[in-house]
Amino acid sequence: MTLPYQGIQKWIEDGFINKNGPFLDGQIQPASIDCTLGNRVYRVTSSFLPKPGEKIVDILKAKTLYDFELVSGSILEPNACYVIPLQESLKIPVGFQAFSNPKSSIGRVDVFVRLLTDGNPQFDTVPEMYEGGLFLEVIPLTFMVAAAPGIALNQIRFRKSNAFFCSNDELKTAHEMEGLVFDIAGQKIAKPIINDNALFLTADLKNREVVGFRAKHNAGEVINLTKKNFYDPEKFWDQIKKPADEELILVPGDFYLLGSNERISVPPDYSAEMASYNPQS
Structure with missing residues (x-):
């Protein structure tokens, strides 16, 4: 089962989905929630995945070339790898997992995005009982793009761990x-x-x-x-x-x-x- 709009809304009310700031109108989709960019960008040497138990913030200390405040109009250059903390955080209950994918509008302009979470050596997945922040790897592949805090480049779906295919x-x-x-x-x-x-x-x-x-x-x-x-x-x-x-x-x-x-x-x-x-x- 994939959690529908009403279930996502209930998770927000119950504290399983949190955000640094108010949730936006339209942020909750019929079966997913849009994730929004925070206000800091880290230009890193390369893509990476954390080892079990390893924090993303600790890896950023070692791999960041430079960082800057994300403001409206901040430029992200082609073929450069950036990591941006998201405004949302999760507390996944027993029996569920989360999965991320790019917004279709972002894929159409060839911006490559993947979700990172602490201690999880897999992109775009959030394991059962995870509690913590979310980070987005962003690599513009063709065009130079301008970003801003609060815009959504990816979305997350919540699915039962024993989902039927x-x-x-x-x-x-x-x-x-x-x-x-x-x-x-x-x-x-x-x-x-x-x-x-x-x-x-x-x-x-x-x-x-x-x-x-x-x-x-x-x-x-x-x-x-x-x-x-x-x-x-x-x-x-x-x-x-x-x-x-x-x-x-x-x-x-x-x-x-x-x-x-x-x-x-x-x-x-x-x-x-x-x-x-x-x-x-």
């Missing part, structure tokens, strides 16, 4: 009964790609004149992460026209946005999460 057969049955995967016209796909207990999506290279976008490496403007519907996309992206042979070669190191052939529907009794493509599947 659907098998291939159960996913096929759910698709037959409820409808999980649809084509671009909204028709249920007869035989969706189901493997390794997951639904697979494919890149659409034929149904639209512009099938995607490639990030420009020489964009001269800073992307301010506090602004929405503000920038001209052509300053940061090159359009990818529909290829005549319906094939596209991806250049290593370039960042792309591509649409999918499939449309997804999640029935009320289910929850779903996106996962990176596994080439061994």
